[in-house]
Amino acid sequence: MLLNAIFLLTSLTAVALAIPAFDLFSLNASVKGRLHTTQPLALPCYLSYSNGTTTQTNVPNIAACAEISTQTSNSSFIADHPGGYITSNFGICQTTQQGCPLGVADQVLQTCHQGNVPSYYVDVREPSDVAAVLAFAHETGVPIVVKNTGHDYKGRSAAPGALALWMHNVQPPIQLTPDFTPEGSSAPVGPTLTYGAGQGFQGIYETAHAHGMMAIGGTSPTVGASGGWVTGGGHSALSPTYGLGVDNVMEMKAVLPNGTYVTANRCQNQDIFFALRGGGGGTFGVLMETTSRVYPELPLQHATIIAPNLDLVDGIHQAVSLVVNNTEQWSADGWGGYMAAGVKGVGLIFIDMITPKLTLDEAKASMKPATDFATALLPNLSVPITVEIKTHANYWEYYNSAIAQSLSKQGVGTGVAMASRLISTQNFATPAKKSQLIDTFTTYGGFGSVANVYNAMTRAPDPLRAITPEGAYQNEGDTYEPNPEESFWGKKNYERFLAIKREVDAGNVLTCHQCVGWDEGDGRFGCYPQVR
Incomplete structure (x- = not known):
């Protein structure tokens, strides 16, 4: 009960957004009262709060603060809060170093800053909520972001002074269909699971197992199966056998930037289906539902x-x-x-x-x-x-093993800077190629302050980039990848993605850092430190 009070919309006055209160009340009415102010997760621990516009006295909630402090490595706890981010550095404005961190020895005496946490969020429950927010963004120019659990190594669901579409509660009952037929198709594709945008892999695996099936997915229970994971490709420990997440998607339902709710598959809205399966999250549309293949359990x-x-x-x-x-x-x-x-x-x-x-x-x-x-x-x-x-x-037994559960907690509640490359079979073709890989992998880069950590991380793979021109997995790639178009998609794919983007969202109402068609000068990226 103590925590619930933190997230009530106590005021609809503008917070770091130049929006008349009337417009906010109008939006709130159109989403059935589900517009709220977003407050940083650790706010109950502070005596002072700067929401981006004003600094005001805050009454600490000792009980709530104590609970939050014990849950910093609990990804499910963090994901259940609109102002929570699994990788905590993205809740902070890294260019100003202002935020609301936990674990500061004298934090009660300091000020909790809004940082990179969006000023408002709409607790999305149905497609009409998304359509209303998109229309509001078109009319007012208010920047929006799409957020589910905040489990993103590149901070794409955070932005200063933004309005977030919080998708985490779009979790209708998961449906197993023994022989699913996509809309507009006459041929079934086999067994599938259909799940909402807010569903994590914990629920998906459990439901699949209850039916003697296994799903292709990530390790952490808070990875958004119908969000950034699949729109970024969707790698899994089972991918060497069953393919990526995008290979297994049979159908998607999404709200396009113009507010239209569409069903996309290989038979209809094929361009949208192509774009949503690998084009990157929060770019072409807001996913509401995904239907993916599942497979019979086996040892x-x-x-x-x-x-x-x-x-x-x-x-x-x-x-x-x-x-x-x-x-x-x-x-x-x-x-x-x-x-x-x-x-x-x-x-x-x-x-x-x-x-x-x-x-x-x-x-x-x-x-x-x-x-x-x-x-x-x-x-x-x-x-x-x-x-x-x-x-x-079966997979469910492995997923619940001690080491798998331990791995799912890695990096939770801490700051993370990540870079990676995809290594093709050509790099293993000859002894000389293998020797080149070995020598490259044994190089090391040092680390320092926040900006320097990113500098070191983005430079460290340069020798590897030189011998692996094929690219990188965008969900775990360098936040500052020097050539994202080529590295994440390849020139031919990117050109097709960009053409679709310009057709469905010429004004970049939906955008994110280093995503298709992004504008580096967009205010939503103001908290990313400059590197290189």
């Missing part, structure tokens, strides 16, 4: 190999060599998940991967190079290693 082999000590300097090169030299075979064997070698704070070797393609004996044979490498380290390590290959009865 999975699960390999966990961890050598956490970095005392062996020469071992780093050996570990990287192990990964590079076995990647092609492991991919062919269906292994997917997490793998690292020689990473500070992670270990000399870290493997946590699953495959549905192999028996237990075949899995042990496939992973023998890694288990041999790890066990050979035993006499030289000061801490124990983990070497385990076992069978899970």
Whole structure:
């Protein structure tokens, strides 16, 4: 009850937005009273609050503050709050360093700033809510963003002085259809799940398992299955066997920037279907519902190999060599998940991967190079290693395993700067190519202040960019990718995406940082620090 009071719309006066109060009341009426002021998650911990327009006294709520402080690594708790962001650096305006962080020793004596948290949000429940907000944005020029859980490594659901479409409560009952037929089609496509825009993978996996099926998705329960994950491609530990999220989508329903609610699939609204499956979140339309393939459950082999000590300097090169030299075979064997070698704070070797393609004996044979490498380290390590290959009865059992649950919490409630590249089979074609990869992977970049962290992170992959021109996975790519059009989509795809964007949203009512057709000077990007 204490927390609920934080998010009531106590006033419809303009907060960091030059909007007449009458217009706000009009919008509130059109969305059935679901317009609210967005307050930073940690506001109950502060004596003073600056909402972007005024600074005022705030009455701390000690009980609410204590609860929030214990939930900083709980992604579900953060996702349930409109002002919460899984990667906390995007709730802060990083150009001014103003925000409302938790964990500041004397935070009660300081001021909680609105930072990068949108000033208002509409608690979306139906397509008409989205259409009303889009019409309001067209009429007033108010910047809008689309937010579900705030689980975004690039901050695309945050913006200063913006109005957010909060999609998190669009969670109608998940529907399993044994043999789904897309609208406008005469041919069924097999078993599917249909779920709303606010649904995370926790509910999807649980529903699929209850019907003896498994879905393709991410590790964290708060990744938006019908949002940024799928519109960015949708990588999964099961992708080596079943493809990406976009490969499995059979139908999508979305509100276009002009307010029209459409059903898109391979038979109708094909351009929108193409754009929503990989064109990036919050760009071409606001997704309300997705229908995706599911597959019969089957046993999975699960390999966990961890050598956490970095005392062996020469071992780093050996570990990287192990990964590079076995990647092609492991991919062919269906292994997917997490793998690292020689990473500070992670270990000399870290493997946590699953495959549905192999028996237990075949899995042990496939992973023998890694288990041999790890066990050979035993006499030289000061801490124990983990070497385990076992069978899970199904994906739901793996998802609930201790290590999978632990991985799902990585980075939650902390600041994150990420960069990545996609490595093509051409990079493994010859011994010389593999050696080039090994040498590149063993390079290291340093870190410093916030802006310098981004500088270091965006420069660190440069040697890798030079030998992997194919690109990067946009959801986990560099926030400051130097050539996003080529890296995230490729020239031919980008040209098609841009043509669709100009047709459906010439005014960029829906936009995000480094998304198709974005304007770098848009005020929504004012809290991204400048790099390079």
